[in-house]
Amino acid sequence: MSIDRTQPLIPVSTVQSRDTNDNNGKVRQNVTASTNASTSESGAEVKLSTAQAQLMQPGSKDINTARVEQLKTAIRNGELKMDTGKIADALIADTKAYLEGN
Structure with a gap:
């Protein structure tokens, strides 16, 4: 088997020009x-x-701005607590649902 042999390339068929004004x-x-x-x-x-x-x-109904500010303040002050177990459980459940096709 030789890797140097290639099939000749066939050119793309020509495209007809058109009058854009018409x-x-x-x-x-x-x-x-x-x-x-x-x-x-x-x-x-x-x-x-x-x-x-x-x-x-545009509207603010889909964003809870008070909660966003609360989270920003907690992050800024180093007070944000994350429940890593809850995050892991949700990730596992989401992965299971994806693999099952749901």
């Missing part, structure tokens, strides 16, 4: 027809549902 109109028409989205100069514009728009709004 295709812009076609693409915009297809996007509008398939998604009912309005178009703009930069392309398709997507309308978000009310729920999606609310999710995109």
Whole structure:
């Protein structure tokens, strides 16, 4: 067996060039027809549902800022106590669930 022998490389088939000015109109028409989205100069514009728009709004509801400050202070003062047994148990349970496919 020789490792020096290689198969000749086959070039990639050529790509047909296209007129971008002509295709812009076609693409915009297809996007509008398939998604009912309005178009703009930069392309398709997507309308978000009310729920999606609310999710995109910045908010502090998902972060407990008081708890974050409490943890920062405890770390800064060297008072943060970690229950390593609890962390290990959670890690083992998570690994078991992953291996079982759950």
